[in-house]
Amino acid sequence: MPLLARVAPAIGLWFVAPLTAEFLMGNIAITEVVTLISTTFLYGAGALAIREVARRTGRGWPAILAWALAYGVFEEAFFTQTLWNQSWYGVRILDYGYVPALGTGVPWLMFMAGVHTIWSISVPIAVVETLAGSRRTTPWLGKTGLRVVSAVFAVFFVLGAVGTGMYGGWFATPIQYAGAGVLVVALIVLGLRLRRGAPTVEGAVPGPWAVFAFALVAGALFVLLYACDPTGLSPWLAALAVPAWLSVLLYLALFAGVGALVRRWSHRSGWSDAHRLALAAGAMLTYAWHSFPWKVIVPASPAADLTSNAVMTVGAVVLLLFAARRVAA
Structure with a gap:
C-alpha cells in the first residue's frame, strides 16, 4: 500500500479532531487559519496518539475513553489552566459551584470532562475509523510515526503551557498541579488495565436511528x-x-445513565x-446546532461567526454522510 494511502486516516484524524473540538x-x-493549524498539534496529535496506542496494544473503547x-484533565489543568x-478570557467561569478546597468550579470541571472525553477525542476517532473501513482497528502509523506524533504533542504542549502562564499572567499552585497530575496518571494506568471489555452476549439493541436520536437528546x-x-x-x-x-x-446522572x-x-x-457511527453522529450534530447560540472565544465579527457555524455544520453533515455510505457499503 502506498505511504499516502496508508497514513490517510491518520491525516484525517489530525484535522477532524481540532475542527470538531474548537470550530464545530x-x-x-x-x-482563523493560523489557529486551526496550531490546534492540530494539540487535538490532532493527542487524538492520534491515543488512538494509535489503544489499537497497537489491542485495547478498545474503554481505554480510549479513559485516556x-x-x-x-491534562489540557485544562496544565495547558489552558481553565x-x-x-x-479566563475575562469570564468568571469558576464562580458557579466554586469549591475552595479543590480550587475549581465543579460544574465547569464536569463540563470539561464531557467536552474532551466525548467531543475532542472520542467522536473524531469514531468517525474517522468508520471512514477507514477495514482498517478501523488497525494501526495507521508505524512506530516512528507514532514517536514523531507523540513528540510533537509533547513539545507543543510544553511550549503552550509555558506561554499560557507567561503571557496570560497565570500559573496554578504546586498543589493544584500535583493533584491534576496524580489524576492524569491514574487515568492512564486505568486505561492500561482495560482491554476490550466484557464478552459479547446475545441480545437485540435499538436500531441505529434510535441510537442516533438518543445521542442527540443526551x-x-x-x-x-x-x-x-x-x-x-x-x-x-x-x-x-x-x-x-x-x-x-x-x-453525574447523565454520565452514569x-x-x-x-x-x-x-x-x-x-x-x-x-x-x-450513530452515537458519534448524534454527538457531532449536537455541537453543530450548539455553535449558533454559543459565543466565540476568539473575537470575530457576527457575520464571520455565523458563516463559520454554517460552513462547519454543512461540513459535519457531509462527513457523516460519507461515513454512513462507508458503513452501508
Missing part, C-alpha cells in the same frame, strides 16, 4: 445544562436559575458499526 463547537471561527478523560483561572441535555451556568461562557439559559449542586448531580446504556448495548451481538 463554535469557539473559533473557521477564518480521552486524562487528555481533558480549571484554576477564575477569569448531547442536548449536556450542552443545555452548561448554558444554565450564570457566569459561564454562554449563559443563555441562566434564567432557569439551576443551583450549582443540582447541576453537578445532573451531570449514558455510560451504562451504551456499555450494555455495545456488549450485545446486535451492536454494529452503524450503531457506533
Whole structure:
C-alpha cells in the first residue's frame, strides 16, 4: 500500500479532531487559519496518539475513553489552566459551584470532562475509523510515526503551557498541579488495565436511528445544562436559575445513565458499526446546532461567526454522510 494511502486516516484524524473540538463547537471561527493549524498539534496529535496506542496494544473503547478523560484533565489543568483561572478570557467561569478546597468550579470541571472525553477525542476517532473501513482497528502509523506524533504533542504542549502562564499572567499552585497530575496518571494506568471489555452476549439493541436520536437528546441535555451556568461562557439559559449542586448531580446522572446504556448495548451481538457511527453522529450534530447560540472565544465579527457555524455544520453533515455510505457499503 502506498505511504499516502496508508497514513490517510491518520491525516484525517489530525484535522477532524481540532475542527470538531474548537470550530464545530463554535469557539473559533473557521477564518482563523493560523489557529486551526496550531490546534492540530494539540487535538490532532493527542487524538492520534491515543488512538494509535489503544489499537497497537489491542485495547478498545474503554481505554480510549479513559485516556480521552486524562487528555481533558491534562489540557485544562496544565495547558489552558481553565480549571484554576477564575477569569479566563475575562469570564468568571469558576464562580458557579466554586469549591475552595479543590480550587475549581465543579460544574465547569464536569463540563470539561464531557467536552474532551466525548467531543475532542472520542467522536473524531469514531468517525474517522468508520471512514477507514477495514482498517478501523488497525494501526495507521508505524512506530516512528507514532514517536514523531507523540513528540510533537509533547513539545507543543510544553511550549503552550509555558506561554499560557507567561503571557496570560497565570500559573496554578504546586498543589493544584500535583493533584491534576496524580489524576492524569491514574487515568492512564486505568486505561492500561482495560482491554476490550466484557464478552459479547446475545441480545437485540435499538436500531441505529434510535441510537442516533438518543445521542442527540443526551448531547442536548449536556450542552443545555452548561448554558444554565450564570457566569459561564454562554449563559443563555441562566434564567432557569439551576443551583450549582443540582447541576453537578445532573451531570453525574447523565454520565452514569449514558455510560451504562451504551456499555450494555455495545456488549450485545446486535451492536454494529452503524450503531457506533450513530452515537458519534448524534454527538457531532449536537455541537453543530450548539455553535449558533454559543459565543466565540476568539473575537470575530457576527457575520464571520455565523458563516463559520454554517460552513462547519454543512461540513459535519457531509462527513457523516460519507461515513454512513462507508458503513452501508
